[in-house]
Amino acid sequence: MPGRFTPKPPHWRVDWDAIDAEFDCIRALADCPQDPIYHAEGNVWIHTRMVCEALAAAPGWRALEEPARDIVFWAAILHDIGKPARTKEEAHGRISSRGHSKTGEIMARALLWRAGLPFAMRETICGMITYHQVPFFLLQRDDPTRLAAEISYATRADLLVHLARADIEGRTCDDKDELFDRIDLFGEYCDEKACLSGPFPFASDHSRFEYFRRKGRAPDYEAYDDRICDVTVMSGLPASGKDYWIAAQGGHNEVVSLDDIRRALRIDAGEDQGKVVTEAREQARKHLRAGRDFTWNATNVSRQLRTKAVGLCADYKARVHIVYVEAPHNVVHTRNRARERPVPDKAMTRMLEKWEVPSRTEAHDVKWVTADD
Numbered sequence: 001m002p003g004r005f006t007p008k009p010p011h012w013r014v015d016w017d018a019i020d021a022e023f024d025c026i027r028a029l030a031d032c033p034q035d036p037i038y039h040a041e042g043n044v045w046i047h048t049r050m051v052c053e054a055l056a057a058a059p060g061w062r063a064l065e066e067p068a069r070d071i072v073f074w075a076a077i078l079h080d081i082g083k084p085a086r087t088k089e090e091a092h093g094r095i096s097s098r099g100h101s102k103t104g105e106i107m108a109r110a111l112l113w114r115a116g117l118p119f120a121m122r123e124t125i126c127g128m129i130t131y132h133q134v135p136f137f138l139l140q141r142d143d144p145t146r147l148a149a150e151i152s153y154a155t156r157a158d159l160l161v162h163l164a165r166a167d168i169e170g171r172t173c174d175d176k177d178e179l180f181d182r183i184d185l186f187g188e189y190c191d192e193k194a195c196l197s198g199p200f201p202f203a204s205d206h207s208r209f210e211y212f213r214r215k216g217r218a219p220d221y222e223a224y225d226d227r228i229c230d231v232t233v234m235s236g237l238p239a240s241g242k243d244y245w246i247a248a249q250g251g252h253n254e255v256v257s258l259d260d261i262r263r264a265l266r267i268d269a270g271e272d273q274g275k276v277v278t279e280a281r282e283q284a285r286k287h288l289r290a291g292r293d294f295t296w297n298a299t300n301v302s303r304q305l306r307t308k309a310v311g312l313c314a315d316y317k318a319r320v321h322i323v324y325v326e327a328p329h330n331v332v333h334t335r336n337r338a339r340e341r342p343v344p345d346k347a348m349t350r351m352l353e354k355w356e357v358p359s360r361t362e363a364h365d366v367k368w369v370t371a372d373d
Contacts, residue, residue: 003066006073007056014052025081025107032084035095040172044083051170052076058169061162067121072162075128078108079163082129105130110352114329119370123357127155128163135164135186136179145193145219150212152195153360161187205364206319212361213314227319227364230293231284233309235300235358236325237351238269238343239335245325245369246295254294256283270344281312288316302354303362310363320363326370 005022007014020027029045039047055061055076061069082104087097105126112122131151138144151157164183168176190196202208203222210223217223232253234242246255261279262269280298287294296313300306310320327335336342360366 003070005077006070009062012056012062014049014056016049019077023111025111026077028084029080032087033095034083034087034097037094038171038173041170044080047171048077048080049170051079051166054169055162055166058162058166061166064159064162068156068159071121071124071128072159074112075125075132075159075163076166078104078111078125079129079132079167080104081107101130101133106353106355109355109357113326116328119326119368119372124155124159126357127151128160130154131160132163132167135160135183137182138186139182139189143215144189146211146215148190148193148195149200149219150359150361152190152198152200156197157190157195158187158197199360208360209314209320209364213311226317228317229288229291229319230321231288231313231318232295232321232323233300233306233313233363234295234297234323234325235306237301237327237332237355238299238348239332239339240325240327241369242297242323242325245323246297249323254287254292256280256287256294256296258298268341268344270347284309284312285316288313288318299351301351301356303356303358304354306358306362319365321365321367322358322363323367323369324358326357326368328371331371 005015005019026045026048029048030043032044034042034044034047041047041050052073055073061072064072080100082100082102083097085103085107086100087095090096108129109122109126112125117125131154134147134151138147141147148157151160161183164186165180168179168183173179187196194201200219202211203220204225206225206227207221207223211217211219211221234246236242243259246253258273258276258280261276261283262273265275265279267273267276280296284294284296296309298305298309300309306322310322313320336348357368358366
């Protein structure tokens with residue numbers, strides 16, 4: 001899909017009529033106001049158009065190879081799609097849109113998944129949306145190294161620089177020169193930390209895991225590895241193929257299955273899951289106390305849910321492997337409908353609204369099993 005709309009030489013024209021006709025979420029930006037101090041140009045649609053036009057005219061962006069050029073352009077198109085859901089007028093009359101980057105990431109993931117975009121390309125775009133404001137303030141943070149490292153495991157900082165520069169070119173404000181300087185410093189800092197175009201280097205997988213799990217650790221610290229068992233934490237939307245992967249790859253392990261627990265307790269997927277989760281955690285603790293390898297089979301589609309499962313396992317000195325399984329949208333829909341007890345549409349919608357793909361910052365090892373493999 002992105003290649004269909006990305007401006008091409010020799011004219012590098014952005015076809016706004018085609019883009020507006022294809023995407024409701026882009027047309028909706030015209031109804032979303034912005035704070036005139038930072039965006040005197042007008043609403044979010046006007047800003048998005050100016051950003052994309054600035055990007056299409058930028059020699060640095062034009063020099064990128066495909067698919068990098070497509071990735072940056074579509075990150076520019078979608079970077080503010082979360083604003084309508086997050087914009088509000090504050091008590092003092094100012095307009096704010098706090099949280100729009102994360103909201104936009106999740107919206108873009110669902111949109112691009114339905115469009116059939118390749119997994120790696122989609123996730124790089126989503127990472128750029130999540131962190132698109134960071135180049136403006138990274139060095140003002142108390143721990144810029146941690147944030148730079150986090151970005152490097154979600155997207156490419158060098159491509160983020162192109163998006164950030166276009167984001168500033170595409171607005172009317174009084175502090176452009178200062179913001180351009182900050183973007184340059186962001187790029188230089190990431191280059192200095194060896195994470196401008198690739199992941200931040202850690203001494204080991206365990207060192208990386210402990211660094212992101214506990215604040216205050218030095219990034220070059222080589223953590224002592226005293227793990228005593230291995231736990232595989234599954235992640236993925238319902239009907240994505242987690243059970244199939246376990247049977248084919250991890251069937252030798254004990255399995256804590258939330259689906260099995262739901263069936264035993266006669267609780268539907270659309271009902272309150274408190275009792276199911278409590279029982280799953282108790283089963284997990286029994287394996288962990290025994291130092292026994294096992295697989296934790298649940299959807300775990302949000303980072304918050306995975307953090308609880310991973311944290312419990314890590315507290316018992318387990319080495320944690322996340323296996324994320326994904327299938328195309330039409331496949332998931334068909335499989336779910338064919339189930340004896342399909343996940344209700346409302347429950348699936350709630351999951352999509354929290355859907356975050358696992359990052360290597362979350363566990364000792366992360367494996368992504370997708371239709372692109």
